[in-house]
Amino acid sequence: MSRPPTTQQFVLAELRRAILARELLPNQPIRQDSVARGLGVSRVPLREALKILEAEGQVVYRPHRGYTVTELSLTDLLEVYRLRELLESEAASLAVERYGATELERVEQEHRAVIDAAERDDLVEMIAANRRFHFALLEPAGMPRLMRVIRTLWDTTDAYRAVYYNSADNRSRVLDEHEEIVRTARDRDGAELVRLLHAHRQHAVDSLRETVGTDRQAPGQSSGGSAGAETRTEP
Amino acid sequence: MSRPPTTQQFVLAELRRAILARELLPNQPIRQDSVARGLGVSRVPLREALKILEAEGQVVYRPHRGYTVTELSLTDLLEVYRLRELLESEAASLAVERYGATELERVEQEHRAVIDAAERDDLVEMIAANRRFHFALLEPAGMPRLMRVIRTLWDTTDAYRAVYYNSADNRSRVLDEHEEIVRTARDRDGAELVRLLHAHRQHAVDSLRETVGTDRQAPGQSSGGSAGAETRTEP
DNA sequence: CGACTGTATATTGGATCCAACTTTGCGTCG
DNA sequence: CGACGCAAAGTTGGATCCAATATACAGTCG
Structure with a gap:
């Protein structure tokens, strides 16, 4: 089992797995400290991995409020x-x-x-x-x-x-x-x-x-746009 | 002139501008230290901004070798x-x-x-x-x-x-x-x-x-795939 | 003289530390 | 009793510091 050449890639893979396995749930804040400690790494590579997932739309990022797994209606x-x-x-x-x-x-x-x-x-x-x-x-x-x-x-x-x-x-x-x-x-x-x-x-x-089943379109964040729109300067 | 609420967003905007203004050129390594000092920030928010651009395909990332602006044929x-x-x-x-x-x-x-x-x-x-x-x-x-x-x-x-x-x-x-x-x-x-x-x-x-003009398809990196493929585990 | 190897340096990757913001809980005032 | 405001704690954002890797260079051997 060869592990990735860089920690962020390892973390990224782990995050993907965790999201898939429902270990990280939508609308539930991802506590960076706890996740990082759980993987035995620091928060820096975790944050870089999260940035990639953000750009992919897998997680939603709100400044000073952190990341959550994207809710899919x-x-x-x-x-x-x-x-x-x-x-x-x-x-x-x-x-x-x-x-x-x-x-x-x-x-x-x-x-x-x-x-x-x-x-x-x-x-x-x-x-x-x-x-x-x-x-x-x-x-x-x-x-x-x-x-x-x-x-x-x-x-x-x-x-x-x-x-x-x-x-x-x-x-x-x-x-x-x-x-x-x-x-x-x-x-x-x-x-x-x-x-x-x-x-x-x-x-x-x-x-x-x-x-x-039925579309319960949570009134919270849910729908897709997320990162890109969030980060860009214009609507 | 209201500046973004977070440094990474400021850096991100600056990077976009610099790429557009050809201050950062394709196939030319982006020296994090120099760019960060130029903007008066540390390397951390710069790296997070670069990760977003990587995911968008604007820059290419290679582990331990850093980022370059994507060359477009x-x-x-x-x-x-x-x-x-x-x-x-x-x-x-x-x-x-x-x-x-x-x-x-x-x-x-x-x-x-x-x-x-x-x-x-x-x-x-x-x-x-x-x-x-x-x-x-x-x-x-x-x-x-x-x-x-x-x-x-x-x-x-x-x-x-x-x-x-x-x-x-x-x-x-x-x-x-x-x-x-x-x-x-x-x-x-x-x-x-x-x-x-x-x-x-x-x-x-x-x-x-x-x-x-004519397609000079540089034999170097050039063509699009970049980040996503780079970061994923499978082809 | 060319190719390889080992070493030094520059640059990126990761960890720790500190600051800024957000949120929560308590107290006070209406 | 409810709403507002303030303070404290927790969490994220950013800076600095150290480690690991890649690159450049010099020296040596074929």
């Missing part, structure tokens, strides 16, 4: 999926044009990794491999900024992905759909690929609607 | 505009549906601000007002995350906007087009609004192609 989640729809469709369309032997091999390799993890009932690895699979599909688009935005969107909904993968039905459906996606990728059929990916995402959305 | 700039195309079209389509008296009033107010600044030959204010104008147009879409992404895309190309506004021809064209955009907004004609905004952006792109 159903509305927020639906927005994330709508953005993914838009961006991943674009990425997929561009990517198919560039699929060569190398790219397809990469995709199939990750596909097998997902299957393998599923057979071993290793949910954590299955989720990770699923992510690599999807990025292997989209990355050939050759648009690094686009990929970065997509990445943060995935991060935002990581906590809910775990719920989705808890169901065996969902897991086997994922595998089936991936199979079809791989076939379509081999054929370089862009339109069909976009369609399949859309349907694929849609299942997650449906599951979300059930899981999160 | 023509390819990178075109990617930014392509993303804006995608995202702002979506935002505009959604926004028109929600235009009410308040929203339109806000748009027209900013429109007048742009005209006013243009008449006073106040380029800085004209650029700022232009930005407020466009965001007033899009904000009613009610998608905070979408707006945030668009905001960072604007930030990325800020340096080049100054060049564009240097030309009196470009400035007067901006005013004319804004006029037409406002009319279309009042009519709530979504399709036409999207079309106008597209043409509006296209002029900036054309200007960019001339300004930046």
